[in-house]
Amino acid sequence: QLQLQESGPGLVKPSETLSLTCTVSGGSISSSSxxxxxxxxxxxxxxxxxxxxYYSGSTYYNPSLKSRVTISVxxxxxQFSLKLSSVTAADTAVYYCARLASIVGATYPDYxxxxxxxxxxx
Amino acid sequence: xxxxxxxxxxxxxxxxxxxxxxCRASQGISSYLAWYQQKPGKAPKLLIYAASTLQSGVPSRxxxxxxxxxxTLTISSLQPEDFAxxxxxxxxxxxxxxxxxxxxxx
Numbered sequence: 068q069l070q071l072q073e074s075g076p077g078l079v080k081p082s083e084t085l086s087l088t089c090t091v092s093g094g095s096i097s098s099s100s101x102x103x104x105x106x107x108x109x110x111x112x113x114x115x116x117x118x119x120x121y122y123s124g125s126t127y128y129n130p131s132l133k134s135r136v137t138i139s140v141x142x143x144x145x146q147f148s149l150k151l152s153s154v155t156a157a158d159t160a161v162y163y164c165a166r167l168a169s170i171v172g173a174t175y176p177d178y179x180x181x182x183x184x185x186x187x188x189x
Numbered sequence: 190x191x192x193x194x195x196x197x198x199x200x201x202x203x204x205x206x207x208x209x210x211x212c213r214a215s216q217g218i219s220s221y222l223a224w225y226q227q228k229p230g231k232a233p234k235l236l237i238y239a240a241s242t243l244q245s246g247v248p249s250r251x252x253x254x255x256x257x258x259x260x261t262l263t264i265s266s267l268q269p270e271d272f273a274x275x276x277x278x279x280x281x282x283x284x285x286x287x288x289x290x291x292x293x294x295x
Contacts, residue, residue, distance in 0.1 A: 114225075114233065114276055116284040129283055163232055171239055173221045173280035179232035 069093040071164050071180035079158075079187050085151040089164030089180060096145045097122040102167035102174045105138060105149045107160040108182075115160075119167055119174065120147055154187045161185075191215055191279050195287035201295040206267045210290045212260045212277035221281040224253055224262045227289075228273045236275075237262065269294075 075087035089103070096103060104119035118128035120138045128136050137150040151158060161182040167174035192215040202208050212222065220240040225233035235244045237253035240260055250265040264271055272294050277287040 113289050114278070114286040116278075116286070127283070165232075168238075170242075173239070175223050175235060175238040175280065176233070177235050177238075177244065179234075182232055 069166065069178050071166065071178060073162060073164050073180045073183040075183065075185070077184060077186060079154055079185060080189050081155055081187055082153055085149070085154050085158060085185055085187070087149045087162055087164075087183065087185070089147050089149075091145045091147075091166070094166075096140065096147065097142050100169055102169060103140065103147045104165050104167050104174075104176060106163045106165060106176065106179075108163070109157075109160045110184075117149065117151075117162075156187050159185065159187045191218060191282055191285055193277055193279055193285055193287035195275075195277060195290050198288065198290060200290055200292045202267055202292065203295045204267050204269055208264050208267060208292065210262045210275055210277075210292075212255075212262070212287050214258045214260075214279055214281075217257045218279045218281035220256045221279055222253075222255070222260050223278045223280065224251075225276045225278065226271075226273045227276065233276060267292075 070092045072090045079085045102119045102121050105117040108114050118138050120126045120140050135152045140147040161184050163182045164180045165176035166178040168177045194213045196211045222240045224237040227233040236247050241253045252263045275290045
């Protein structure tokens with residue numbers, strides 16, 4: 068069964084770079100049928116899509132975060148990663164990684180990691 | 190940005206009730222809409238994609254309809270495990286989510 072697991076620091080200082088990795092098990096990140104993405108949720112609030120990547124390395128970012136976001140993929144490790152630079156308290160959130168199933172012109176998150184809380188604080 | 194507005198934001202209902210949640214888009218999104226269920230402390234779960242297609246393993250009491258700018262999620266007969274927060278998501282342009290509808294037990 069497919070599993071996704073986020074990992075990375077739970078505390079990041081303001082102005083620094085948040086770095087998270089998602090490890091995929093039970094399936095290949097190189098499958099042509101799927102994209103891989105990051106979504107976040109501030110405590111007590113709604114969901115915000117951050118961006119996605121295909122195994123080939125092509126990316127698609129939320130325009131409001133694009134200047135600060137980098138998503139990369141390591142097919143040899145079956146992992147993909149998120150970097151968010153110049154973080155502020157507004158970036159405090161639970162960060163989810165997800166598999167995005169490509170269906171009729173759109174990609175839907177059909178498998179999610181459990182999420183990891185990242186707090187931005189000095 | 191395409192804005193999604195869900196109504197109501199809060200809904201109180203009883204086991205066995207039929208409930209409907211509406212999601213309105215600020216511009217037409219064809220059928221590029223999904224619905225998710227989220228329980229406290231858990232990741233969202235995909236229920237419906239392409240506006241009306243039931244995700245594998247999701248009970249048939251859940252259904253979705255609509256196209257263009259107005260969409261609905263219907264639960265035909267509420268079960269205890271259905272009390273949760275529901276989100277719609279559009280995928281016509283870069284994805285955005287509705288603000289959520291919290292479904293509580295009456």
